[in-house]
Amino acid sequence: MDASQPLSQTIHFVLPDDRHLPSGGNIYNEQLIEALISLGQSVKIIDFAAYREAVLHDQEGIYGVDSLFVEEMKPLIGVRPAKTYSFFIMHHLQSLHPPAGVDATLFFEEHEKEVLDFFQAFLLSSAYSKTYLLQKGISAPMMVVEPASTLASSVSSLPPDLPVKGLMVANVVERKGILPFLEALSSQSEKEDAFVLNIIGRTDMEPDYFDACVQLVETSDLKNKVHFLGGLEHTATLKQYAQHHLFLSTAHMETFGMAIQEAKVQGLPLLLYEGGHAAKHLEDGVGMLYLQISELAENFIKLSRNNLEILELWQSAKADTKIYEAYTWKQAAALFLNFFRDFL
Template sequence: MGRLFPGLHRLTVRHIRLLVPGNIRHSSGGNVYNARLVAALQALGAGVEVIAVEGAWPDAGAHDRRRLGALLGAWDQETHPGLPVAIVDGLVAVGAPDELEFAAKAGRQTWVLVHMPVPEDAGGRALLREGRALRAAAGVICTSTSAANELRKRGLPQARVVLPGVVPAAQACGSTPPHLALVAALLPNKDQLLAVEALAQIQDVPWTASLVGSDRADQAYAQEIRGAVLAHGLQERVRLTGELTGETLENEWAKTDLSLLLSRAEAFGMVVTESLAHGIPVVVREETGAVEALGMAGLTAADGGPRLPGAVLRLPAGGQESPGLLAGVLRRWLGDAALRESWRAAALEARTRLPDWSSTAREVLALLGARD
């Protein structure tokens, strides 16, 4: 390992302990990032232990916070050789600033992995807890540039960016009529309701669509989406599949021609690069981290500007005009063969230029080694 990754030979014999929230059981970008990172670290020879920390994070009770502190070695004042380097998922860390501060005082090396910063509207107490937790850490790893920039604005300059990798995937064949997919848990932030309202305005042209994601994360919102599908008479064209994994998810990607990620707030949007890995263009919302994901391959147009494998739309959250704006873009895409081919060609080129998870793992190891 020392020869494979110079300067990090000590990490091959030391232990990395990844602490993740046990209360997030539906598929999410954070969960996927954590799992892929672990697999890539192990492939590079690092020893990684993953512990799901139970508790209602980030608002866990005192018992769960104390158990986290024990896992961090916060209460152990003796220094032992070979202590693990801890990486704590940000959702857990921001709920336990006391424990991270005690761990720092005990000389433990604890890093925080931030998938999405605490929202500004969460209130001063939540932002204060986040600041304390991250300042107590040996280092902060952000999974997107937007997350790091937000933390820097809050006075946390030590935030470092390690973007997610991509798993190579089979090229999608598409469908006739064109098939659209929205792959995300059914949550208000993901704004699948906007997509349903937009699709209701283009029923005069042929298409089908799937909403692929957990309907248990917010059952009331999932029911609202089902009601909108029925109210617009879209039940024969819009399918709610629930959460899909493995071969069933791959089958869904295989028949998809266009994917949409309409999140109102998104630190990165790994589903965007997952879509591009299948050669499928994506429509994302402006002023979200999904824009970074869409441009990750760094494609360049003839004029020297960015060439996007899809489109970035300005869709104001709650704006009455948003369904119409989205419907107009989808109508143009469905009716313009040249536009569809242009987006698809860009997605197919991006597919060959996406980074792998080994690169992500090497960057994480480099950060840990720099402070080892």
């Protein structure tokens, strides 16, 4: 059977109300659903309340639950419906980056394992996530469907002249490591350093954290150098890659790193903190990996002072965009459907 042929059953995606707002998980869900529909698959988006009723009344169907609903799932873990087939869409788990002072293993055992044991299958965006779940003793079938590269109209085309323009695409939350990076940037840079750092991402998710970032910028030499552009639409974000020289990621944990992938295929060198799956993007990408956020800040400053090195990096990354294989969201959707046939 053709792997791209739709399933006879409707696939219900249980998604958050803010699914229209920019985040890697929301974009992944949206693109996969659009691709499934383009292949003729019947898809329906529902809220968690509707899913809860389906489970409690054992309604027949296929349901994919976004990982944002771990807490909401807890009242359902004792229910074992026979006809409601549920799979977990894992974008993130808090045990991957627990609160300060909290043991990750203990957090997983106490807050996540019973929820995950409820599900009959898992949809994962990377082999990193699969390895993590296997190490935690999860044995249900796992579908690894990596996101496709979303290409803009052109790769990076900004002439590499000073000031160097760096780009971060990350919601301003603690897990993304933005505050310690700004602290390192502030302490290591000189007033005369000429660089620009634009940060694209939502600022409303952890308001106190965002306020701390803004306060640091406004009261240091980073003022007029670091700019928070807010949560832009995905199409607007794609256009920004061509206006920058470097891409930076300081995230403590990435289960995939869609923005990193986008920057790579748009021809930007990558400066990455080693968090989760992030390092994998350098296997066929141009850039550097850092074990300390302070080292990433230090090298960004050094690069901003060396126009020749920036030029060499930028030209190398731009030339390498031709090597990336075309992998579309339709192919991702077909892979998803093919995996599902094996599990049902």
